[in-house]
Amino acid sequence: MITFSYFSLKTYTTLGVYLRRMGKRNRTVNKFAQRKRDKKEQEKNPQPKPEGDTRKHYEDIVRENAAFEEYYKGQKVCPEEEWPVFMQALKDNLPTAFRITGSKCEADALMDIVKSQYFSELLNVKLKNEGEEEEEIKPLNLPWYPNGLAWQLRLSRTDIRRSEPLYKLHNFLVAETAAGGVSRQEAVSMIPPVVLNVEPHHKVLDMCAAPGSKTAQLIEFLHADEDKIPTGVCHPMICSIHPGFVMANDVDNSRCYMLVHQAKRLNSPNILITNHDSAVMPNIMVTDPQNPESTVPLKFDRILCDVPCSGDATLRKNPDIWLKWSTGNGNNLHGNFTGCLTLHAETTVQALLLHGRISKQDGGSNPGGPCTSIQYRVLKRGCELLAVGGRLVYSTCSFNPVENEAVLHRMLAEAEGSLSLVDARNDLTGLKSHPGMSHWRPASKDMVFYDKYEDVPEKWQTVVRPQMFPPKPEDLDKYHLDRCIRILPHHQDTGGFFVAVLEKTALLPWEKEREHTEVQEKKEEKPPAKRRRMGGYKEDPFVFFKGDEEDVFPSIKEYYDLNEEFDSKCLLTRCYVGKKKNIYLVSPLVRDVVMKNESKIKIINTGVKTFVRCDNKNMVCAFRLSQEGLGSVLPFIGPKRRVRILKEDLILVLQNDNPSKPPEIARFSEHTQAQVKGLATGSCVLQYKDDSSSLQLTLVGWRGVHSLRAYTATPDTVHYLRLLGADYSKYDVNKFKKASDVPDGEAEASEAEASEAKEVEEAMEVSEAAEAKEAESTETNGSKS
Numbered sequence: 024m025i026t027f028s029y030f031s032l033k034t035y036t037t038l039g040v041y042l043r044r045m046g047k048r049n050r051t052v053n054k055f056a057q058r059k060r061d062k063k064e065q066e067k068n069p070q071p072k073p074e075g076d077t078r079k080h081y082e083d084i085v086r087e088n089a090a091f092e093e094y095y096k097g098q099k100v101c102p103e104e105e106w107p108v109f110m111q112a113l114k115d116n117l118p119t120a121f122r123i124t125g126s127k128c129e130a131d132a133l134m135d136i137v138k139s140q141y142f143s144e145l146l147n148v149k150l151k152n153e154g155e156e157e158e159e160i161k162p163l164n165l166p167w168y169p170n171g172l173a174w175q176l177r178l179s180r181t182d183i184r185r186s187e188p189l190y191k192l193h194n195f196l197v198a199e200t201a202a203g204g205v206s207r208q209e210a211v212s213m214i215p216p217v218v219l220n221v222e223p224h225h226k227v228l229d230m231c232a233a234p235g236s237k238t239a240q241l242i243e244f245l246h247a248d249e250d251k252i253p254t255g256v257c258h259p260m261i262c263s264i265h266p267g268f269v270m271a272n273d274v275d276n277s278r279c280y281m282l283v284h285q286a287k288r289l290n291s292p293n294i295l296i297t298n299h300d301s302a303v304m305p306n307i308m309v310t311d312p313q314n315p316e317s318t319v320p321l322k323f324d325r326i327l328c329d330v331p332c333s334g335d336a337t338l339r340k341n342p343d344i345w346l347k348w349s350t351g352n353g354n355n356l357h358g359n360f361t362g363c364l365t366l367h368a369e370t371t372v373q374a375l376l377l378h379g380r381i382s383k384q385d386g387g388s389n390p391g392g393p394c395t396s397i398q399y400r401v402l403k404r405g406c407e408l409l410a411v412g413g414r415l416v417y418s419t420c421s422f423n424p425v426e427n428e429a430v431l432h433r434m435l436a437e438a439e440g441s442l443s444l445v446d447a448r449n450d451l452t453g454l455k456s457h458p459g460m461s462h463w464r465p466a467s468k469d470m471v472f473y474d475k476y477e478d479v480p481e482k483w484q485t486v487v488r489p490q491m492f493p494p495k496p497e498d499l500d501k502y503h504l505d506r507c508i509r510i511l512p513h514h515q516d517t518g519g520f521f522v523a524v525l526e527k528t529a530l531l532p533w534e535k536e537r538e539h540t541e542v543q544e545k546k547e548e549k550p551p552a553k554r555r556r557m558g559g560y561k562e563d564p565f566v567f568f569k570g571d572e573e574d575v576f577p578s579i580k581e582y583y584d585l586n587e588e589f590d591s592k593c594l595l596t597r598c599y600v601g602k603k604k605n606i607y608l609v610s611p612l613v614r615d616v617v618m619k620n621e622s623k624i625k626i627i628n629t630g631v632k633t634f635v636r637c638d639n640k641n642m643v644c645a646f647r648l649s650q651e652g653l654g655s656v657l658p659f660i661g662p663k664r665r666v667r668i669l670k671e672d673l674i675l676v677l678q679n680d681n682p683s684k685p686p687e688i689a690r691f692s693e694h695t696q697a698q699v700k701g702l703a704t705g706s707c708v709l710q711y712k713d714d715s716s717s718l719q720l721t722l723v724g725w726r727g728v729h730s731l732r733a734y735t736a737t738p739d740t741v742h743y744l745r746l747l748g749a750d751y752s753k754y755d756v757n758k759f760k761k762a763s764d765v766p767d768g769e770a771e772a773s774e775a776e777a778s779e780a781k782e783v784e785e786a787m788e789v790s791e792a793a794e795a796k797e798a799e800s801t802e803t804n805g806s807k808s
């Protein structure tokens with residue numbers, strides 16, 4: 024039996040790794056690589072910190088802050104009798120949480136594997152905090168997560184990573200995260216997409232999306248009914264072309280590439296990544312269904328407004344907040360841009376200043392004047408972009424009512440009944456929470472609490488704003504702020520979180536006015552606004568196929584036997600001239616959005632890689648299939664390029680790790696040989712269906728002259744072998760095992776495998792990196808457009 028303490032928390036980033044994999048941003052990458060080398064060097068050869076460097080190891084941080092306690096006790100965010108457990112929970116490290124992703128049949132199979140193989144390992148591990156009894160580590164299934172797909176383990180990520188007895192669990196989490204079978208995400212952060220109730224036909228906007236863990240959930244929900252697609256194929260990579268789509272936006276250009284990484288794992292043709300300030304997001308125009316020559320503004324059915332915030336509910340994950348917390352954090356986000364801000368908010372302020380949307384004085388030296396709360400501004404624009412009948416979720420990882428209820432109160436008051444708060448607790452069965460607050464008292468930096476704005480001394484009036492105050496008691500029933508959801512860390516051993524669900528029941532009062540003005544403006548036929556110059560890296564263009572006559576398309580259509588329903592206009596490349604290399608696929612609506620809005624909003628990425636140039640003399644078509652886009656194009660591919668493969672043959676293909684020596688056709692079963700016999704050489708689809716379960720797998724294959732192979736990346740190979748119950752032990756390296764423990768002859772191989780596993784791990788910890796604080800301080804470097 025192994026006992027170790029539930030102690031250790033360290034966030035680190037491998038952001039550079041995925042940036043490197045994107046083959047871009049070399050200067051940023053070099054900086055990360057250098058930082059990594061410096062860190063290693065420092066570990067080997069500890070040097071004293073440079074003067075003035077006050078940064079601390081998370082383990083060394085004293086988890087106390089008197090101002091924090093005084094402020095939140097004053098606000099009564101937690102009933103007095105719960106205060107000690109609230110504080111104790113805040114000081115503990117955060118448990119690991121993850122959810123199983125993908126289509127139902129794969130998720131079911133993976134869930135069985137997790138329970139039978141990995142959770143049983145945990146039963147041998149006991150948890151012991153100082154001065155406490157040993158405790159068993161029981162994995163907790165999060166009861167409120169749809170289909171029971173989410174789990175929480177009472178072990179921090181570092182505990183799992185550093186414990187040899189748990190190396191298999193760690194390898195599993197790393198490899199499956201890479202393959203898209205698992206998403207590691209803090210439990211409470213999974214809530215907003217759940218209460219957004221996304222359906223496949225919805226047009227969804229994620230306004231502040233990076234790093235993208237919630238975007239990933241939105242896409243998963245959009246594709247949740249994949250089992251119902253006509254081919255009956257069930258696979259995590261299957262992403263049929265839905266009428267709905269997700270537009271994931273972030274103001275921070277470098278953080279948008281985290282979204283690209285997330286999207287890439289999900290292989291959806293229904294996602295678009297944009298880089299804009301959400302507070303001033305332009306109307307997104309789409310073709311008018313009544314008149315295809317004209318456009319109309321798109322209204323979104325679902326909007327996620329996961330705004331930048333002071334982040335003090337993430338103290339468990341980011342203990343350094345203990346060192347710097349002050350009342351100013353929340354107040355500054357609300358209305359005063361000149362003080363100390365979180366990095367995200369700073370980016371926003373820079374963006375707002377850059378676009379001339381605010382002046383330095385705005386909200387700063389205009390006591391009682393218009394409040395420029397970034398949270399309110401983003402929320403307000405979200406409400407404008409929302410369709411009547413649509414749903415918007417506002418969320419923060421802050422305890423502060425000034426960043427939460429106060430923002431909603433202002434929005435509801437200005438909406439004059441066109442928005443209402445929905446009680447979403449029914450969608451979250453089993454989740455413990457507190458209702459939203461109806462009373463709070465804004466405070467100045469010197470910790471004086473105020474009941475009304477009139478009491479605020481002049482010197483604080485730029486900081487404590489009129490819009491920060493709660494509704495009058497007689498107005499409480501108008502707003503129902505108690506319908507908001509507050510999750511405190513001790514409720515179920517998580518981080519803290521705030522969620523509110525709004526429904527739009529009518530046009531907002533100023534939308535009616537604006538509609539009138541827009542009609543007037545159209546009549547006056549003003550010249551189009553000058554194209555805005557947008558910052559960040561210059562993206563390659565999005566060049567759509569003209570249609571079936573596009574030069575390379577006829578051979579693709581012929582070779583893959585694509586049916587007439589396939590819309591070639593939804594294919595695109597990222598270059599105007601020269602040989603097409605990669606061909607991407609988007610849904611018709613995403614295509615329309617790109618084409619109609621490219622000039623007004625910076626589009627970072629869209630499209631799932633579907634065909635890749637291969638120019639092989641044995642193949643008449645110049646493009647092979649890509650695993651990423653296979654799910655989307657599969658329903659259109661004819662039987663000519665499909666091979667129905669048996670389990671043992673698929674295992675044979677996947678276990679082969681020598682690309683120059685793929686298994687010869689003669690080694691396959693007679694069934695598979697017969698399938699391959701009439702198949703012309705080149706790219707093909709390998710399809711497997713398990714008769715005893717609902718499991719179905721679809722892989723990109725290659726029929727050679729004498730051989731058959733699969734085109735899968737290492738994490739996918741491990742994933743498929745795992746699902747097939749086959750041996751993948753060579754990928755399941757015990758990194759704790761010293762080379763000296765390995766018998767002669769195996770050492771070399773073991774080293775190579777370890778290095779490969781490390782690669783996978785690094786690639787995968789990108790999603791950890793995405794959450795890591797360090798990533799927030801990524802500086803934009805390199806060429807600007």
Ligand SMILES: C[S@@+](CC[C@H](N)C(=O)[O-])C[C@H]1O[C@@H](n2cnc3c(N)ncnc32)[C@H](O)[C@@H]1O
Pocket residue numbers: 212230231232233234235236237238272273274275278299300301302329330331332367368370371397401
């Ligand atoms: C709390 S994080 C979002 C986390 C994300 N929803 C997730 O689940 O991974 C806030 C994000 O808002 C972005 N942001 C800040 N101001 C913004 C603005 N005005 N418009 C769009 N994004 C903004 C920040 O760059 C940051 O990535």
